[in-house]
Amino acid sequence: MGTKGEGNRQRIIDAADNLFYRRGYNQTSFQDISDATGIPRGNFYYYFKTKDEILDAVVCSRITELTVMLNQCESETDDARERLLLFSNMLEYKSDDVLQSGCPIGSLSTELAKDDTELQEISRQAFVLLRDWVKQQFKVLGLENADDLAMDLLAKMQGVTVMACAFKDADFIRRSHQEIKDWINAKTLN
Amino acid sequence: MGTKGEGNRQRIIDAADNLFYRRGYNQTSFQDISDATGIPRGNFYYYFKTKDEILDAVVCSRITELTVMLNQCESETDDARERLLLFSNMLEYKSDDVLQSGCPIGSLSTELAKDDTELQEISRQAFVLLRDWVKQQFKVLGLENADDLAMDLLAKMQGVTVMACAFKDADFIRRSHQEIKDWINAKTLN
DNA sequence: GTCTATATGTAGATAGAC
DNA sequence: GTCTATCTACATATAGAC
Numbered sequence: 068m069g070t071k072g073e074g075n076r077q078r079i080i081d082a083a084d085n086l087f088y089r090r091g092y093n094q095t096s097f098q099d100i101s102d103a104t105g106i107p108r109g110n111f112y113y114y115f116k117t118k119d120e121i122l123d124a125v126v127c128s129r130i131t132e133l134t135v136m137l138n139q140c141e142s143e144t145d146d147a148r149e150r151l152l153l154f155s156n157m158l159e160y161k162s163d164d165v166l167q168s169g170c171p172i173g174s175l176s177t178e179l180a181k182d183d184t185e186l187q188e189i190s191r192q193a194f195v196l197l198r199d200w201v202k203q204q205f206k207v208l209g210l211e212n213a214d215d216l217a218m219d220l221l222a223k224m225q226g227v228t229v230m231a232c233a234f235k236d237a238d239f240i241r242r243s244h245q246e247i248k249d250w251i252n253a254k255t256l257n
Numbered sequence: 258m259g260t261k262g263e264g265n266r267q268r269i270i271d272a273a274d275n276l277f278y279r280r281g282y283n284q285t286s287f288q289d290i291s292d293a294t295g296i297p298r299g300n301f302y303y304y305f306k307t308k309d310e311i312l313d314a315v316v317c318s319r320i321t322e323l324t325v326m327l328n329q330c331e332s333e334t335d336d337a338r339e340r341l342l343l344f345s346n347m348l349e350y351k352s353d354d355v356l357q358s359g360c361p362i363g364s365l366s367t368e369l370a371k372d373d374t375e376l377q378e379i380s381r382q383a384f385v386l387l388r389d390w391v392k393q394q395f396k397v398l399g400l401e402n403a404d405d406l407a408m409d410l411l412a413k414m415q416g417v418t419v420m421a422c423a424f425k426d427a428d429f430i431r432r433s434h435q436e437i438k439d440w441i442n443a444k445t446l447n
Numbered sequence: 448g449t450c451t452a453t454a455t456g457t458a459g460a461t462a463g464a465c
Numbered sequence: 466g467t468c469t470a471t472c473t474a475c476a477t478a479t480a481g482a483c
């Protein structure tokens with residue numbers, strides 16, 4: 068029992084995840100999610116009481132995916148510096164999506180900052196995860212200001228994303244990614 | 258003739274400008290603008306045929322304001338390096354607004370990237386103005402890669418804005434602003 | 448669990464009186 | 466130029482049959 072239901076629940080989350088990224092949270096309607104999944108609108112309320120709850124589930128899903136991605140970075144190398152370089156690769160790896168829709172986490176946070184405060188707090192959880200992980204890598208490398216460096220790295224990546232998306236400039240992503248890798252090396256190589 | 262009308266037109270633009278920034282373009286309704294101005298909804302269509310036209314007028318208005326601000330930077334000093342430093346001050350000067358709603362230009366561009374392509378092109382005009390002006394300052398200082406440096410500076414400011422807004426962190430703005438000023442000096446002082 | 452029908456509100460846009 | 470009334474579409478959400 069419940070297997071079919073949980074399958075549908077996940078399909079709703081996956082479709083919403085994609086639509087929230089490509090069109091934005093406020094611009095995504097239940098009809099859009101219904102069209103993408105084939106599941107009728109009214110059925111959503113069996114799984115989620117409100118649209119906010121779908122957002123919450125989407126952010127949880129993203130956090131799970133990010134955790135998997137960060138674990139892969141950790142399993143690929145024991146060197147925290149190399150882990151940070153792998154993490155920064157995401158920028159160029161997701162280049163096409165970034166140019167079209169920006170950063171899934173950054174753009175959601177920016178959008179929800181203009182709505183109710185509670186909604187932005189939900190979206191912030193994903194940033195907290197990344198910030199803590201990056202901080203931990205700098206910490207392992209013996210750097211005192213690990214949290215500041217974590218904020219700096221995330222800010223660099225967000226800034227590149229915003230400008231590259233605004234100007235649809237893939238070359239800027241490539242060039243900036245290289246500069247970010249140089250910065251990571253400069254900070255962590257002694 | 259027309260004087261009262263143009264006054265109302267500007268009041269609509271100013272209210273829309275503020276609301277587009279604080280709530281976002283898509284989340285701002287004609288009713289919101291009506292409430293803010295006291296001008297009835299239906300009246301808007303005398304001045305603008307569509308909501309898109311209001312957006313266009315708002316972006317034009319912002320470009321005018323930015324031009325004034327950039328002219329002030331130019332009139333304050335003949336040194337392009339100092340002009341860039343003055344420009345970067347905007348980040349800290351508008352700190353409260355940035356924490357609450359992000360960057361008016363960056364957040365609008367990010368939002369409209371998820372709508373129709375034409376809308377984002379409208380919002381991009383403001384970024385083009387800033388990019389060209391910053392580029393010109395670097396150029397005057399004899400730097401070869403002036404356009405790259407302009408993109409780098411804008412990306413830095415956008416990144417700081419996104420992260421500071423996400424974490425509501427005024428200290429991060431202050432610290433990052435100092436680092437940006439150091440970067441400008443490092444690039445332009447020989 | 449699934450789906451249809453519908454309630455209720457509000458969006459952008461229009462028509463036409465004044 | 467100004468304002469009211471209204472159109473059509475679509476939003477979130479609910480009720481209840483199956």
